[in-house]
Amino acid sequence: MKRRLRNISESGASEGLSMKSIAILLLAGMSVFAQGQNAPKSALDxxxxxxxxxxxxxxxxxxxxxxxxxxxxxxxxxxxxxxxxxxxxxxxxxxxxxxxxxxxxxKGTAYDIAKSPFQANLDQIKTDQQPSFGAAAWAPVTLVIFSDFQCPYCQKEAQELRKNIPAAFNDKVRVYFMDFPLTQIHAWAMKASIAGRCLYRSGQDAFWEYHDWAYQSQKEITPESFDTKLQDYAKQKGLDALQLGRCMDDKTAAADVEKAMAQGHALQVSATPTLFLNGRKLEGGVEWPILQQLLQIEIDHKAAEAKLAAAVPVPAKADDSCCTVDIPTLVGKKK
CATH class of the missing domain: 3.10.450 (Nuclear Transport Factor 2; Chain: A,)
Structure with a gap:
């Protein structure tokens, strides 16, 4: 009996020790959890x-x-x-x-008072190798339009720009076209952009003729009819339809479109048309009377900047004559 009692006592001691260990572990776990709960949050996570x-x-x-x-x-x-x-x-x-x-x-826009308010956009906009029309490349005002050939709003904006820019601002504004097909909602927009890049290889005029045709024919084109319509257009213009078809299958033209789209994404373009007027972002298209005013404001602003820059005096070359002692010699001063 005594031996049995001793075993029970020893067993109780062992159980007591185990419970104590579990309690310590639980307290330690709760402490770690509490530390995690109280740890400062970081937005860098x-x-x-x-x-x-x-x-x-x-x-x-x-x-x-x-x-x-x-x-x-x-x-x-x-x-x-x-x-x-x-x-x-x-x-x-x-x-x-x-x-x-x-x-x-x-969340917002940060400005450097010494630079254009739209410098961040200007730094990202790359217009080399992009279709353009209007004033010379060094024109004071640049209008960049991200557009989709299947977008009805883009059609309206394109027609207004093509008509009004040459008439009102031909020597002051240059317009650049950037492909931004909304492929998730426009089934033939990507094909249309690729075709535009193919025709651009033949020059500015070839692209802009296609550009105008595509928007004018927008309501008649369907995903199923695009290829046929394009071939008909090529024949009407005397283009090499076979070569155009090969270009359409060439990944190089598609890569040019994707490059423009990537630039649009970097500029947070999410709607078409989106315009950048000397870097100023204008989303969703702008009616011509309003855009005309904005263009004139930008032209006047650039003229004022140029006038101010011209009025700033150029620092004179340092003159050390006030601080130099000259002693005349028979051979004169050496230069």
């Missing part, structure tokens, strides 16, 4: 930033969110964080500024 923005911006669960790595920002003390949203094939890009300590998020 992608999961934390996404959760915060989903709540603040009311993005629905079906919206896919991709967050780029933070990059150095022109805004002192902050990092640039680009965020890409996708929903049902549609994409949109947003830019946020996150403080280097991860405590603050800023």
């Amino acid at each position: 992608k999961a934390t930033l996404e959760a915060y923005l989903r709540y603040s911006e009311l993005w629905i669960p079906q919206v896919a969110v991709k967050i780029d790595d933070p990059k150095p920002s022109a805004v002192s003390g902050f990092m640039d964080v680009a965020i890409h949203l996708t929903f049902n094939g549609a994409t949109k890009d947003e830019m946020y500024y996150v403080s280097k300590d991860g405590k603050s998020i800023v």
